Amino acid sequence: MTDSYFTQSAQSAQSEHFERAKPVWLDGLEHEMNVTAGFRAIVEPDGEEPMLLRLTASSLYRVHVCGTFIGHGPARGPHGYYRVDQWDLTDALKPGRNVIAIEVAGYNANGYYVLNQPSFLQAELQSGSRIIAYTSADNGHFTPFRLDERIQKVQRYSFQRTFIEYYRLKANTRDWITAADAPVAAGPCSEAAPKALLPRGVSYPAFELRNPAAVVAEGRFEAGYPPESYWRNRSLVSVGSGLAGYRIDELELLVSDELQETRTVERRELSERYEAAETRILQEGRFAILDFGLNLTGFVGVRLTVKKPAKLYITFDEILSGQGDVDFLRLVCVNAIGYELEPGQYDLESMEPYTLRYAKLMVMRGEVAVEAVSLREYINPDTETASFRCDREPLNEIFAAGVETFKQNAVDLYMDCPSRERAGWLCDSFFTSRAEYVLTGAAAVETNFLQNYLLPQRFAHLPDGVLPMCYPADHDDGRFIPNWMLWFVLELEEYAGRTGDRKLVMQAKEKTDRLFNYFRTFRNEDGLLENLQGWIFVEWSKANELVQGVNYPTNMLYAGALSAAGRLYGDGDLLAQAEQVRAKIRDQAFDGTFFIDQAIRQVGKLVQNRETTEVCQYYAFMFGIADPVSHPKLWDLLVRSFGPSRQKENLFPHVYPANAFIGNYLRLELLSRYGLGRNVLEQMEGYFHYMAAKTGTLWEHMSERASCNHGFASHVVHWLYRNALGVRTLDHATRRLELQFDPSFLSRCEGSLPAGGGTIRIEWRKEADTLYYSVAGTNGYEVHIFPVAGYCLREETT
Known part of the structure; x- marks a missing residue:
């Protein structure tokens, strides 16, 4: 094709x-x-x-x-x-x-x-x-x-995004x-x-207006209380030749300082349902905190009447911090919008999209009558026909959170988060692309995402052959992640399989050739990458501290990318190089129990550092260095003794634990790949349910210390469709659907997936030793049902 x-x-x-x-x-x-x-x-x-x-x-x-x-x-x-x-x-x-x-x-x-x-x-x-x-x-x-x-000389919103919003308005402005x-x-x-x-290449966004669900607190604050130290992020203090913006001495006002100089002196907890028709009077020094019920992304709006000149701040965040307050700096960005308002009526809405569950209205002076607060969503609309439901409510909540996370992070390209950065990162995109395929039945956003990488002849400030770690983006500081370039190749192979789009794949060949030429300059005498330049990123854990010299997880990934390109372009040399890298890693990195992370050159000789990480083991199995047959003891150890409960039980404390990205995702993908669907579903609850319950979206880390809404995390829907609903393969290019039900953890499951302009609906339930199923809306798709051990399959017509 x-x-x-x-x-x-x-x-x-x-x-x-x-x-x-x-x-x-x-x-x-x-x-x-x-x-x-x-x-x-x-x-x-x-x-x-x-x-x-x-x-x-x-x-x-x-x-x-x-x-x-x-x-x-x-x-x-x-x-x-x-x-x-x-x-x-x-x-x-x-x-x-x-x-x-x-x-x-x-x-x-x-x-x-x-x-x-x-x-x-x-x-x-x-x-x-x-x-x-x-x-x-x-x-x-x-x-x-x-x-x-809109005031021009204001501080940046974050290092990754441009300027905050602050307005001076009259009633007729x-x-x-x-x-x-x-x-x-x-x-x-x-x-x-x-x-x-x-x-445009992608669907137009959905812009539904959402109102808060509840008013959770109100109270009084006072200004004029300087903190012990002021927030001085790089977005504020590093403005100069490498980061555009206005220096502190050029700013007309400094919102982050002004808000830090406030303190709460009176607070009343509420559990009031938000009523859109109810006007709330906020006088000088008063605040109210509203809860939208879950994390949302879009344009923050407020309708209000001002009786006398007023100054209003709307601050916001994904969670409540400390004593149940909104920490507008928690995410290392300035989550605040400011208004100076003359008397009159106003219907205001932010120009920029933001992410929040909680909004705090603070009247710095004057008095305002708040008639309505809203958020106009800014989301991908193409998931409406995708659904999932089973008899485990935590999994249903995780699916809903996965869909929300995808919609908010895939409007025009795949983003890491819709808040602090709104940036299109490689590696993240590998996982989000799978979510798009099952939730929308297409790869429109992925096509845009990849096309953005392919059109430029070169990328300013980066070495020849290097792809940006995120794009479209400016990389004036020359920073890049060599690992993410390898994930680009892996995604490109899956994209080809999803879409059959050989035209784009062939357009990418020059980029992949130059990419591998770049890596070739870092190959040592064993064919392994050594002393890579840039920000070498394995995952957010101890693994990122073991990356100098020969980093074995990076080389495992390198082998996987060589194989992917070899298959994609029919290049036997690349396939042979991949096997050479794998053999050297097995020889050097396996200590008899675990794979170690690193070797450092001392006096001209590579010396193995004995430290090892959990994520390194997953890289080994993910990229063909090991498998359950070649390394059965290690595989059994990983299956039985690692996972979401491992740290509580303090098992193998010398093996540094994995984090959400990407270790936990590699783990679940491997369990799914090797047929351990029950383990996948059980451990998904341990990894993700607390996130879904708290914000309705899925997070960057296992803790709430960073973004609570990260695009790659939408990959959970891929596992739920595969390991709970039973969708082993759904190939829109060849119109083939393969189903393999696994009743070991669930008693029933149903779901729908967009396909070929229609919707395929699947249901199954087990009763004693019989599994009843139905498949509807196949619209010309060839359906194959695989047998289920210990069960008699019986089709029900709908």
């Missing part, structure tokens, strides 16, 4: 072509940091003809029609490329004059979320077959002007969005050079 179903269906219906629009920006400001611009067109609907808005921008845009939210974007592309969105405005139009309002935040700051590229907007309105408004330096009927209400007769101070704009355009 040259072009796959996935590649074709991933493209949005619209073309990326503009008929008349030119890329424009406020004259002379295209390179200035943190400038917000407005573009407005006044139009009248022409009969029954549909009206479409086609646009792209750098860095981010938001669209309203007469004050009604339409959309946010664009989907991210690589350096020098811009993905085009097309919004149907027809249903939002009213009789008479309509305001089409576009806000664009032009950041011009490097990070891992949006690229440091000159600001612009390119947009045109199409009514029927006519272009009735378009951006240009002359009169294209879009009026450009600067929006000063936002009238330009809602009222056709509202005056605007038009400013000159200039055209930029033509842009390389790409289709």
Whole structure:
């Protein structure tokens, strides 16, 4: 297959072509940091003809029609490329004059979320077959002007993302969005050079409005209490030639310091149900904490009335910390939005998406009547037909948390987290891609993700042949993870198997060739990688401290990537190299019981460091250095004595424990690979249920010390479909479904998976020695049912 179903269906219906629009920006400001611009067109609907808005921008845009939210974007592309969105405005139009309002935040700051590229907007309105408004330096009927209400010289939100949001507003500041007769101070704009355009490639996000579930606390705070030491993250103090932003002495205000200077002096715990119609009065020095019920990602909104000039902060986090409070700095980012408000009524919503379960409203001065608090979700909409349910409620909650985690981390590419970074990381993507396949029946987001890596000829600040650890991102500091490049190859092979997209795979060959050429310069006399450059990353554990010299987990991964590329491109030399690496690792790293992590060269000779980690054992089995037949004692030891209860029992204390990423995931994948489905399901409860219960999403670490919503963790749905529902293989390219039910842990299970434009529904239950099952909606898929030892299979028709 040259072009796959996935590649074709991933493209949005619209073309990326503009008929008349030119890329424009406020004259002379295209390179200035943190400038917000407005573009407005006044139009009248022409009969029954549909009206479409086609646009792209750098860095981010938001669209309203007469004050009604339409959309946010664009989907991210690589350096020098811009993905085009097309919004149907027809249903939002009213009789008479309509305001089409576009806000664009032009950041011009490097990070891992949006690229440091000159600001612009390119947009045109199409009514029927006519272009009735378009951006240009002359009169294209879009009026450009600067929006000063968002304060420009503020601190960065995080090292990975650009600037926080802080606003000074009057009651009529936002009238330009809602009222056709509202005056605007038009400013000159200039055209930029033509842009390389790409289709959006993925579905448009879902933007459902969510309200809090409860009010959990209220009280009083006081300002003017400096902490013993102020938070001084690199995003604040390392601004300079390598990190764009405003230095502390340039800031108009320093939000993180101001909020640290507050202390709670009175607090009342509540368990009130949140009522959207109920107004809550907050006077100066008062706060309220609201609970959305689970971790959500989107745009934070508040509707309120201000009687006298007020200053309001909305701080937020995924969990409550300390004495049940919101720690706006817990995640090493500034989870705060600030407003200075003149008297009047306001309907406010953040320009940027954030992640939170809890929101804290703090009135620094004045008084506000809070009429509604909301979060407009910003999520992948393609999981609606995916479902799962069994007779173990913890597993049902883990599945729901996996779906939530995926939706929030896969809007336009695979992200590590939707909060602090919103970055597209390799390795994480290997696991998230499997979740997308079973939850959406396609690989649209993965296609975008991989395409972003393949289009650039080279990556600035990185050695030739090196792929960025996350992308689209700016890597001005030259940092990279060599291991993640190897995971790219592993994912590419699975992508080929999922989609049959040989065109993209062949486009990737040059990148993979250069990648292996780069690694070849670090091979020692044994063919093993030694003294790699960059940030050598095995996992978040002791293993990351044993990476210098010859790191055996890295070499195990290297062998796996060599094999994957060899199979993918029919290259026997790569396959032979992989086997040579495996043989050397077996010879050098196995101490008779465990595989050790490291060897260091001393006086010209490699000397084995005897330290060993749990995750090293999983790398060995994952990448073909060992298997249950070749190393039965070690395999039996791992199965029986390791896992979520191991640390409580203090077994093998000299073997450093694994963490969530990626050790626990490799463990469960191996158990699943070798047919230990009961172990997988039991240990999933131990690893993940407490996460699902606390935030409704799944975490970066086993503890809550970092992100509580990490994209790779959505991989749990892959195991639940495979080991609980029984979906051994679902191949959309060949339309083949293989089922192998495992009733050893569950008594019943049911679920649905999107497939070929329809939905396959599977149910099974056991009664005595009979297993009853049904499969519906196969829509031309060839179904194979494997026998179940000790059970008679009986099909039930639906």
